[in-house]
Amino acid sequence: xxxxxxxxxxxxxxxxxxxxxxxxxxxxxxxxxxxxxxxxxxxxxxxxxxxxxxxxxxxxxxxxxxxxxxxxxxxxxxxxxxxxxxxxxxxxxxxxxxxxxxxxxxxxxxxxxxxxxxxxxxxxxxxxxxxxxxxxxxxxxxxxxxxxxxxxxxxxxxxxxxxxxxxxxxxxxxxxxxxxxxxxxxxxxxxxxxxxxxxxxxxxxxxxxxxxxxxxxxxxxxxxxxxxxxxxxxxxxxxxxxxxxxxxxxxxxxxxxxxxxxxxxxxxxxxxxxxxxxxxxxxxxxxxxxxxxxxxxxxxxxxxxxxxxxxxxxxxxxxxxxxxxxxxxxxxxxxxxxxxxxxxxxxxxxxxxxxxxxxxxxxxxxxx
Numbered sequence: 001x002x003x004x005x006x007x008x009x010x011x012x013x014x015x016x017x018x019x020x021x022x023x024x025x026x027x028x029x030x031x032x033x034x035x036x037x038x039x040x041x042x043x044x045x046x047x048x049x050x051x052x053x054x055x056x057x058x059x060x061x062x063x064x065x066x067x068x069x070x071x072x073x074x075x076x077x078x079x080x081x082x083x084x085x086x087x088x089x090x091x092x093x094x095x096x097x098x099x100x101x102x103x104x105x106x107x108x109x110x111x112x113x114x115x116x117x118x119x120x121x122x123x124x125x126x127x128x129x130x131x132x133x134x135x136x137x138x139x140x141x142x143x144x145x146x147x148x149x150x151x152x153x154x155x156x157x158x159x160x161x162x163x164x165x166x167x168x169x170x171x172x173x174x175x176x177x178x179x180x181x182x183x184x185x186x187x188x189x190x191x192x193x194x195x196x197x198x199x200x201x202x203x204x205x206x207x208x209x210x211x212x213x214x215x216x217x218x219x220x221x222x223x224x225x226x227x228x229x230x231x232x233x234x235x236x237x238x239x240x241x242x243x244x245x246x247x248x249x250x251x252x253x254x255x256x257x258x259x260x261x262x263x264x265x266x267x268x269x270x271x272x273x274x275x276x277x278x279x280x281x282x283x284x285x286x287x288x289x290x291x292x293x294x295x296x297x298x299x300x301x302x303x304x305x306x307x308x309x310x311x312x313x314x315x316x317x318x319x320x321x322x323x324x325x326x327x328x329x330x331x332x333x334x335x336x337x338x339x340x341x342x343x344x345x346x347x348x349x350x351x352x353x354x355x356x357x358x359x360x361x362x363x364x365x366x367x368x
Contacts (some may be wrong), residue, residue, distance in 0.1 A: 084211050104189035120165040125242035130165025137171040142325045146235050149268050150176045151342035152334045156232030161220035165198040171215050177209035184220035227346040229262045236269040249300040254308035273328040303330050313357040
């Protein structure tokens with residue numbers, strides 16, 4: 001249970017520079033844990049990209065595992081580099097250094113470095129779940145959207161359900177240093193790795209303005225006796241095996257989460273693609289949202305939320321080059337002009353894209 005994979009535009013990464021230690025080689029070769037070549041998302045020129053076709057991915061995975069076995073048999077020590085090459089003309093090249101890889105109770109965890117970013121890959125899909133850009137906190141993806149929430153909620157704690165490597169928390173505390181954040185993550189080993197390699201431990205220290213991140217290890221959806229009316233805002237970014245958690249498609253989940261909000265509090269949710277996966281958006285129907293009522297009614301998570309928050313739900317779909325993820329926001333549509341005036345310049349245009357869900361449209365769709 002952790003932060004979402006991206007749904008991103010098509011491209012391919014075709015020459016890989018890897019840096020595995022012999023133990024990593026043995027593990028990768030023996031159990032198929034190939035964090036670069038089996039990833040649903042790859043990395044090219046510092047930009048998160050979607051994978052090459054499945055056939056090519058499988059070929060590259062075989063080459064990667066063969067390369068690992070060769071490195072193992074040659075006794076290559078950690079810190080040396082192996083290379084796996086793709087096929088065809090015009091293919092790019094990107095240096096990917098494996099920082100660490102481990103299998104926990106919940107995840108296959110791999111952390112990789114590129115020249116411009118550190119990236120967290122998780123579970124058997126090896127999807128991108130967190131990004132830490134080198135030299136800046138902005139990601140040009142859905143994580144940035146979460147940083148627009150503080151100006152439209154009351155003063156009080158904001159909970160992040162699905163902390164992952166802390167990408168959203170980094171940006172939010174950078175922009176709003178007085179925030180009290182509470183980040184939930186089910187995987188304690190992932191949290192340990194994020195503290196070491198994603199600077200999560202720095203976020204757990206008080207900022208000069210008094211804000212900080214409190215890490216909570218456990219099931220983010222389990223109700224607690226003392227959390228009623230606790231949060232000014234809740235950010236939901238919960239995925240496993242490349243899909244939104246099935247609980248998020250249940251009305252009861254959102255009614256329980258609604259109980260955790262203080263008066264006028266809001267929930268902002270990354271719903272991913274139309275079927276709740278990183279790559280499931282039907283690109284042939286990508287203009288559906290221009291139709292009256294929009295296409296949010298096709299999204300199971302947003303449909304469930306619309307029943308739990310009747311007449312009090314907004315939605316948007318991000319641009320194709322930023323992932324085309326669906327996002328949802330509870331509460332009435334904010335005054336977009338006022339909201340835009342309160343956020344950094346890089347968020348001004350994006351907050352203007354929110355629109356209210358047409359509850360009548362949702363009821364009509366549910367009856368079909």
